[in-house]
Amino acid sequence: MRTLMIHSDYLRYKTRSKTKIAEDIDDEKRAAGVDNALVAFIAVEEDDEQNPDVIVQKAVNEILNVQNKVNADNIVIYPYAHLSSSLSNPKVATQILKDIETKLIENNQAVLRVPFGWYKSFELSCKGHPLSELSRTITVDPVAETEEETIKVDDGEEEEEP
Amino acid sequence: MRTLMIHSDYLRYKTRSKTKIAEDIDDEKRAAGVDNALVAFIAVEEDDEQNPDVIVQKAVNEILNVQNKVNADNIVIYPYAHLSSSLSNPKVATQILKDIETKLIENNQAVLRVPFGWYKSFELSCKGHPLSELSRTITVDPVAETEEETIKVDDGEEEEEP
Numbered sequence: 001m002r003t004l005m006i007h008s009d010y011l012r013y014k015t016r017s018k019t020k021i022a023e024d025i026d027d028e029k030r031a032a033g034v035d036n037a038l039v040a041f042i043a044v045e046e047d048d049e050q051n052p053d054v055i056v057q058k059a060v061n062e063i064l065n066v067q068n069k070v071n072a073d074n075i076v077i078y079p080y081a082h083l084s085s086s087l088s089n090p091k092v093a094t095q096i097l098k099d100i101e102t103k104l105i106e107n108n109q110a111v112l113r114v115p116f117g118w119y120k121s122f123e124l125s126c127k128g129h130p131l132s133e134l135s136r137t138i139t140v141d142p143v144a145e146t147e148e149e150t151i152k153v154d155d156g157e158e159e160e161e162p
Numbered sequence: 163m164r165t166l167m168i169h170s171d172y173l174r175y176k177t178r179s180k181t182k183i184a185e186d187i188d189d190e191k192r193a194a195g196v197d198n199a200l201v202a203f204i205a206v207e208e209d210d211e212q213n214p215d216v217i218v219q220k221a222v223n224e225i226l227n228v229q230n231k232v233n234a235d236n237i238v239i240y241p242y243a244h245l246s247s248s249l250s251n252p253k254v255a256t257q258i259l260k261d262i263e264t265k266l267i268e269n270n271q272a273v274l275r276v277p278f279g280w281y282k283s284f285e286l287s288c289k290g291h292p293l294s295e296l297s298r299t300i301t302v303d304p305v306a307e308t309e310e311e312t313i314k315v316d317d318g319e320e321e322e323e324p
């Protein structure tokens with residue numbers, strides 16, 4: 001799994017057209033938005049199919065960790081195939097994203113999960129502080145967690161190249 | 163090189179703070195924006211150092227190809243480390259991005275190159291049509307050009323998963 005997390009003043013989207021792999025959605029899901037959001041753009045990868053439960057739990061942990069640091073009021077789960085060139089089966093991807101949503105809600109988070117497999121317009125406003133853009137690769141491997149291209153700064157906090 | 167191209171109603175950014183690898187910029191570069199833009203988020207990768215000239219030319223060709231299809235008035239070159247976990251040396255990256263800008267201007271394009279190595283806030287509005295989000299991996303390899311995760315649609319045009 002590849003994820004790009006952006007702490008945004010707002011995120012709004014509208015579904016525009018379906019692809020062949022689009023999930024069925026209620027009318028209320030056709031357009032939505034939230035303010036002060038940690039937007040997690042996520043590409044579920046082929047290797048994630050080996051152990052979806054582990055991937056879900058690691059993704060939830062990463063998202064909660066960042067959400068806690070940046071104090072976002074909302075979490076957005078945004079399917080984003082463009083982050084990887086090795087995508088999982090669409091059904092597996094949809095289920096993993098739904099399971100991440102469920103677990104975040106169980107953790108008392110306000111979650112907006114954006115529909116899978118639709119072309120969408122969207123607007124966002126990245127806040128621009130050093131933790132407002134973070135990328136992660138999450139794998140089933142117990143030791144291979146990577147915080148990518150981090151820069152050690154003076155106070156010992158890890159920040160990433162913009 | 164990894165690039166994510168987003169056809170956006172607008173792109174606005176403001177520099178917020180410098181990293182150790184920040185390029186020096188004039189005051190006019192501290193904040194800027196354009197409308198109807200093809201925004202090319204770009205991560206220059208370690209392998210690109212083998213032949214920067216080839217990478218530059220291939221990137222320019224890809225950008226012009228997409229710009230021609232979507233009819234964007236402006237092109238934005240936006241350094242985006244989060245698209246790769248194998249980044250080039252920052253000096254090489256900065257030079258490659260500058261060279262892409264130069265070649266696009268030589269092709270009579272209106273180009274906004276966003277400063278390298280700064281934390282920035284930004285706003286954009288992705289249009290949401292099927293070609294409004296495209297990702298590419300560009301390599302020095304003459305045969306390995308990839309248009310990723312494309313879906314063949316009825317009219318034979320290639321579109322990508324959203």
Ligand SMILES: [Mg+2]
Pocket residue numbers: 026028
């Ligand atoms: Mg309903």
